[in-house]
Structures are given as structure tokens and as C-alpha cells.
Amino acid sequence: MATGDNVLTAISVGRECNIIEADAEVFLGDMIRGPSGVEQIAWKSTKGPQHKLNAGTLIPEDFAEIKASH
Numbered sequence: 001m002a003t004g005d006n007v008l009t010a011i012s013v014g015r016e017c018n019i020i021e022a023d024a025e026v027f028l029g030d031m032i033r034g035p036s037g038v039e040q041i042a043w044k045s046t047k048g049p050q051h052k053l054n055a056g057t058l059i060p061e062d063f064a065e066i067k068a069s070h
Helices: 007-016 061-068
Strands: 027-033 039-045
Touching: none
Parallel strands: none
Antiparallel strands: 027 039
16 A cells, blocks of 8 residues: 555555565556446556556456466
């Protein structure tokens, strides 16, 4: 969990202090109102929009696909 004025600054400081590995992917959660009006968490990757979490397992989808194929 990161707190402060800017979560991206907190991630950067974490990388500089070796709390977060330099190449680690970090997912940020935002509360959004879905189409039916129900609030849900939308996860966003610091590596880009093509990186997604599986909503049921919270495992990155590309990792889950690689693991399933072995």
C-alpha cells in the first residue's frame, strides 16, 4: 500500500530504496462505478494498459496463461 501526495512518487521512492524491484510491475487500484451501478475495483499496471489482472485471482493474465501452458 502506498500513501502520500502521489502514488507514482511513492513507487519511485520504493524502487530507489530497493523495497520494490526496479523492473517489478505494480498494479494500482481505483474504485469505479460499473455499468450496473455497482462499485468495483479497476486495476491499472504501471507497465501499460496491455497488462491486466485476472479479476477472479488477481494474477497477471500473461503470467496465468504462461503457467497454464506448462
